[in-house]
Amino acid sequence: MADPDSRVAAQSGGIDCLHADDDLLVLAKPSGLLCVPGRGPDKQDCLSRRAQQQWPEALVVHRLDQATSGLVLMARNPEAQRRMGRAFELRQVHKRYEAIVAGHMAAPTHGDWAEINLPIAADWERRPLRVIDPVLGKPSLTRWRALAHDESAHTTRIELEPVTGRTHQLRVHLAAVGHAILGDALYADAVTHAQHPRLLLHAAWLAFEHPATGQRIEISLPAPF
Incomplete structure (x- = not known):
């Protein structure tokens, strides 16, 4: 081998x-x-x-x-x-991503990992979209931490670790907490979508x-x- x-x-x-x-x-x-x-x-x-x-x-x-x-x-x-x-x-496969999101996103303690724990369900009327649904949603957990802030662009570069693996999990979670990923055609508002021609989400690490x-x-x- x-x-x-x-x-x-x-x-x-x-x-x-x-x-x-x-x-x-x-x-x-x-x-x-x-x-x-x-x-x-x-x-x-x-x-x-x-x-x-x-x-x-x-x-x-x-x-x-x-x-x-x-x-x-x-x-x-x-x-x-x-x-x-x-x-x-x-x-048992560990993944980390990088993303650039709208706004100033900061954990309670600078540099520490924080969590987004919101249940995700299929949005059946708008498939393949997903939605936060506290009744029908499956448990979904994302860990994240801020890497850098761009005050002039009002954006934050973050590292993400999806603990669960729901469809569109990172995109749905970030949009739900008010920090959609730049270039996201599915979950960002029109201004955030237009800020970049591609989705600024990247699978950066596997273990x-x-x-x-x-x-x-x-x-x-x-x-x-």
Whole structure:
């Protein structure tokens, strides 16, 4: 097996591969690219198909929103896919994101982690949107901390750690507390949406135990904004 700590300076269909071994791939997804094919001929180009051009056996383990950039893990055999899928379910894969949000967002104690604990449910009349719903929503927890404030732009760069993994969780939670992500076409108001041409949300860090060796793997990718 290849050294699981190695970084692979390779590209497949315009996709950067940060890590490759006999069981796993860690790829850098650009904003605007789907993780898997969508409906219709115009939605067939995606991360998984580009990866399969170089690694035909590559299998999907998890996904990012189309508008989100950053680290995506894929498996190279069904057993690795099964084990890593289970690790995600058990919250044994740790993820951190970076985002730039509207307004001055500050934790009660500067530099410390704070929490957003709001239940999320499907907004059935506006699918695929999600909504905060204290009755029907599933428990949803996001940890966050402020990294920097831009007083002139009235924005905050934050680090995020989703404890649960609900659809659109980070976007819904931040909008719900009044600090929507810049460029968010789904949950931000018109002014915040217009502040950037892309969603300023990036999957910056992954940590997990390798499914074959048990070795801890940590991979980071700086935000491109």
